[in-house]
Amino acid sequence: MEEATEPAIPRHAKGKRPTFFEVDGVDEAMSMILVLASEFCVMRDRLDTVEKIATAKGIMIDEEVDNFEPDEATILAREERRKAFLDRLYYVTLKKAKEQEQNDSGARYSAVLEEIAEG
Numbered sequence: 001m002e003e004a005t006e007p008a009i010p011r012h013a014k015g016k017r018p019t020f021f022e023v024d025g026v027d028e029a030m031s032m033i034l035v036l037a038s039e040f041c042v043m044r045d046r047l048d049t050v051e052k053i054a055t056a057k058g059i060m061i062d063e064e065v066d067n068f069e070p071d072e073a074t075i076l077a078r079e080e081r082r083k084a085f086l087d088r089l090y091y092v093t094l095k096k097a098k099e100q101e102q103n104d105s106g107a108r109y110s111a112v113l114e115e116i117a118e119g
Contacts, residue, residue: 031092039085 019027054061070078087094 028092028096032089035089035091039088 021027021030051061054064
């Protein structure tokens with residue numbers, strides 16, 4: 001069974017993101033924690049299901065998992081899944097960085113250089 005993939009068109013809310021904490025970075029950290037918690041709960045439920053199915057069929061799942069060696073296709077699929085997960089985990093931070101990058105101007109850069117030169 002293939003895992004659902006994210007849509008090709010990125011979905012981003014327009015406008016300034018609401019903040020709940022005064023200290024910079026806390027909102028981003030909370031977002032990451034919630035993504036991790038959600039991912040962990042789903043993964044734990046799926047693992048529990050696999051364990052119950054394997055036990056019902058008489059499969060010694062612990063031994064099978066310990067001896068499993070993934071093929072190249074499995075390794076690549078895991079890497080893609082890992083990348084998608086990290087994109088979700090760092091979504092707020094990456095969005096904020098991109099917004100700051102887009103708002104950064106050459107004029108501001110030049111002004112900083114002049115200020116340093118005048119030192």
